[in-house]
Amino acid sequence: MKPSASAAAQMAAVAAEPSAPAGRPAAADFRRGLDERAWRWLTLSPALLLLLALSVLPLVNLFATSFFTVSWSGGHSSFAAAGLNNYRALAGDTLFRAGILNTILFALFAVGGQMLCGFVLALLCTGVTRGRLLYRTIFILPILVPGIVVGAIWKLLLNFDFGLVNQAIALVGIDPLNWLGSATTALASVIFVDIWHWTPFCFLLFLAGLQSLPQDVYEAAKIDGASGWQELTYVTLPMMLPTIMVTFAFRLVLAFKVFDEVYLLTGGGPGTSTQVMSFTLYQRFFREDQTGYGSAMSVAIIFMTCILLSAAFAARGRMGAAK
């Protein structure tokens, strides 16, 4: 209501005094310029200050701390210069190495699984007209469940003695498995839980992508006598490639952050079989109070994230150039 009312008022003003906009005095122009510059800074400053105080400053602090050995006693900290020692120690930390390896394994398999399941579900869902909204509503649910609760849910379901999963496989005559307690199945179980948690996200993006594809290309393919499979591989997949790449990059970076589910499901064990980067960091920094060494680890993890990000951006840039 308001915008159209003011637009009408403005039109009336222009009609009554046609030369008004042209005859604006220079002093008012100057005042408006000043006004604009002040408001420009005022409107940006809350976000700017938040980012400076809580992202730039902490990173500088983190970087500085990583060159010290910090010891805590009685609530006070004492710093001793450590040079590059923390970074040298990082290279020999087998727990950290296991963390990197497991994170990479986890990220690749979990994201691959989510994208495959999400794509199949999205394809199925675009094929139906009835109940699409209901399916979509149900499929969003896991995204909204806190990671720690997803962990709690599957800790119960995967329990060796009474979990629903072991009860279900007993019906088909398979012996119960210690999903989270054995080194061979623990990582796979965590990956499965992550697929359960994040397939809906891939599903949503793919569904949005599929719905925006031009329909005439499909009609042309149909006239040419393309089979369903040919339609998928020659029409749908190539056209969906940008959406697929964006989803992959987005999910991969998020998968590198995994912490909540691992914390509750396995706590990094058994052994180091589910030790992921964030968990190692938590252990070293917060549980063992190794502030300096933990800071070096944070810097290393952030550095690795940056490499991953620039690879993702480069891939996107090359795809943009190819188009």
Place this chain on the structure above:
Amino acid sequence: MTMPPKARALIVHALLVAAALLVLIPVVWVVAAGFRTQISLLSGAFWFTPVLKNFNEVLFSKTSDFLVNYRNSLVVGTLSTLICLLAATLAAWSLNRMSWPRWFVHVFLGWALVFHMFPPLALASAWFTIMRTVGLDNTLTAVVLAHTVLNLPMALWLMGVFVRDVPVELEEAARLDGATTPVLLWRIVLPIIAPGLAATAILTFVFSWNDFGVALTLTMKQTATVPVAIAKFAQDYEILYTQMAAAAALSILPALVLLIIGQRYIVAGLTQGAVK
């Protein structure tokens, strides 16, 4: 396809229903576990008589802080959402509509995006040291600030999309009418971006409610949020499975309510946040 369309539709629906069950059964089973006794759960029996004992203990027992945790989560979620929306909307409008140099806009938004991709745990270690230095450690303020800045990049991105959709002609017309910047924002921009604000508010609140890593590292017993409390049930020597289930059921209530009310907004927010 050679299959008759009816049979094909039936198979598609069967697969979709199977997927929906795979989503729903784990959640329903855990909510049900919240109503069971420990013995009934451990025996693995299918049928059980529901009891309210777990909910009672989680909510009202003297040793449980769950109500405090719930209040903490609500306070942190609401405050961080409000601050985040205010800062993000003003900044998004400023960057899109005021005459900032292009490089500045790119650096600002680029930094927000890159920062958004860092593992929260790596940042939490830095926040922990800083909050300790300024005396904010173990306060809800620390968690509110951390959640605000964690959600700021997503909110900036989303509000940028919605602010760009406001017709420039309307803003110019209002300017000619003599509207000052606050009047313009309040009377013209705000009503148009209201649905976008709703989408962003829901997502920001849910992400704050769901956060575990940052809350775990910045809080202690009295300032802990709901996810931290749930993790506690699984940490003791003997895991309190049924109480953990009851607490988990209570913790997904807000998200469930928001899902029912704002399904459309959530989809818009999630897809636009990632694609655009």
